[in-house]
Amino acid sequence: MAAKKLQETLSKGVLEEVHRYGGMKQTGVSLRYMMEFGSRPTPRNLLLSAQFLHNELSIRIARRALELQSLPYGLSSKPAVLKVRDWYLDSFRDLRSFPEIKDKNDELEFTQMIKMIKVRHNNVVPTMALGVQQLKKDLKPKVDYQDLDEIHQFLDRFYMSRIGIRMLIGQHVALHDPNPPPDCVGYIHTKMSPVEVARHASEDARCICFREYGSAPDVNIYGDPNFTFPYVPTHLHLMVFELVKNSLRAVQEQFMNSDKVAPPIRIIVADGIEDVTIKVSDEGGGIPRSGLPKIFTYLYSTAKNPLDEQVDLGIANTTTMAGYGYGLPISRLYARYFGGDLQIISMEGYGTDAYLHLSRLGDSQEPLP
Incomplete structure (x- = not known):
């Protein structure tokens, strides 16, 4: 049916x-290459970048539209x-x-x-x-979402490609500043x-926690504030925000009805x-060992789904504590995009440690699907 509609659309x-x-x-390109190339945003370099993107974006967007x-x-x-799919096809046409x-x-x-x-x-x-939530409704109640490997693999490829x-677009546009x-x-x-x-990410996450629960645990940060390395701050902010948000929710719900601080x-x-x-540690009760394999899948969440099918997603942009079912898997993709990784270690009954590894070499290529 979808294929038929594609024929009708094009x-x-x-x-x-x-x-x-x-x-x-x-x-694929590396962080180091983007940095070196972008350090000289001459008209000639910007022209070369645009010519590369004209072809490369067409390839990447066409692949996703077909998939x-x-x-x-x-x-x-x-x-x-x-x-x-129609957004991807419109962009390919453009x-x-x-x-x-x-x-x-x-x-x-x-x-x-491209902006x-x-x-x-x-x-x-x-x-x-x-779309995944719409699928979940059809598949209930006798499906183990972990078994839907094809869906998880597709979404990993799809979201990594989107990153x-x-x-690439954001870097090119920013070089015009x-x-x-x-x-x-850039x-x-x-x-x-x-x-x-x-x-900054912790402050943002605590604001969301305050909004949801009326209070938020403290966040203590240890490390040298003068230490720096080349990276994309928006990517790191997104990952740390997601990890801290999860920890705040776990601790808040663990101690909500307790006399303890x-x-x-x-x-x-x-x-x-x-x-x-970067290690994010909490004492929010941890995750049962049986639940650990599920946390990086896209059809699993421990919270109520905040997506309302009546909402106009063209303007919906609210941030909630949890429930979409893609915060952790997408954070891991952001880490892997430049050669890093994300691991979650749990002590059930105590808490969780999240280890965010960021490659400081900067020369790993994009992991293109």
């Missing part, structure tokens, strides 16, 4: 082009997934109808166009999450303080030779 010529570009090889039409268990036919980029004016027009593509895709994650697309912040090369901060980013969340930042490691 002319034969565009459909052939989607298949042609979807079969081409993607080209969105052939998902198992009927996921492709869910209304939310069809909406996402890219392929844009003429060859030959000079500075072409490059500036192209930059405005609009990035905005169009702002709500892809909650909309895909809604890459948004990074006539007054970039000190030590910033999205990359060459002297990012992980302690400082963790502090809720113990603080502890964040430790360690500066290693290969990795910068």
